[in-house]
Amino acid sequence: xxIVLATGNKGKLREFKNMCETDVIAFSDILGEVDIVExxxxxxxxxxxxxxxxxxxxxxxxxIVVSDDSGISVPLLGxxxxxxxxxYAGEGSTDKENLHKLVASVKETGLEKTPAYYTxxxxxxxxxxxxVVHGWMYGDVLSRTRGDKGFGYDPMFxxxxxxxxxxxxxxxxxxxxxxxxKALKLAKPIIKMLQR
Numbered sequence: 001x002x003i004v005l006a007t008g009n010k011g012k013l014r015e016f017k018n019m020c021e022t023d024v025i026a027f028s029d030i031l032g033e034v035d036i037v038e039x040x041x042x043x044x045x046x047x048x049x050x051x052x053x054x055x056x057x058x059x060x061x062x063x064i065v066v067s068d069d070s071g072i073s074v075p076l077l078g079x080x081x082x083x084x085x086x087x088y089a090g091e092g093s094t095d096k097e098n099l100h101k102l103v104a105s106v107k108e109t110g111l112e113k114t115p116a117y118y119t120x121x122x123x124x125x126x127x128x129x130x131x132v133v134h135g136w137m138y139g140d141v142l143s144r145t146r147g148d149k150g151f152g153y154d155p156m157f158x159x160x161x162x163x164x165x166x167x168x169x170x171x172x173x174x175x176x177x178x179x180x181x182k183a184l185k186l187a188k189p190i191i192k193m194l195q196r
Contacts, residue, residue: 004026065124070180085098113140114141150167
C-alpha cells in the first residue's frame with residue numbers, strides 16, 4: 001500500500017519525509033492541484049477533511065492517505081490563531097505574513113513573551129477506516145523573531161525547557177520534540193498495521 005500525504009505545504013512534506021521510515025508521496029504528484037475547503041473548527045476536523053478528500057479523489061483502495069492539520073494557539077489572545085494559523089494574515093497569506101501578524105499581536109499586549117502551544121492532528125484514511133492522533137508542544141511565543149530555521153511560527157516560539165526558538169534549534173532536536181513528531185510517533189504503528 002502506498003502512503004499519500006494530503007498536504008501542499010512544502011515544509012510539512014519535508015518534515016514528514018524526514019520522520020517517516022517509508023516512502024511518502026505528495027498527493028499533488030498524483031492528482032495535481034486540488035482545492036480543499038478546510039472549514040472545520042478543530043484541527044481533527046480539518047485533518048479528516050483533507051484525508052477524506054484526497055482518498056476519495058485517488059479512487060485507489062490500496063492507498064493510505066495521511067493528512068495533518070496543525071497550528072499554534074496563544075491562550076492570552078483567546079486561542080488565536082488556532083485552526084486559522086495558515087491564514088491568520090488573510091487568505092493566501094505567506095508564512096512570513098502570518099508570523100509578523102502574530103508577533104504584532106503579542107507586542108500589543110506589552111509582554112515580551114506569553115505561553116502558547118502547537119497542536120498537530122494527523123488523520124489516516126484507508127479502506128480499513130479512519131484514525132486520528134494528536135501531538136502537542138508547549139512553550140512561549142515572543143514579541144520578536146529569532147533564527148531563520150524551520151517554517152511558519154518557528155522563529156517566535158520557544159519550547160518549554162529551552163532558551164532558543166524553533167527557528168534557532170537544530171533540526172534533529174526539533175524533530176524529537178515537535179508536536180508533529182509526537183503525533184507521528186502515534187500514527188506510525190497505525191500506518192504499519194494498515195500496510196499489512
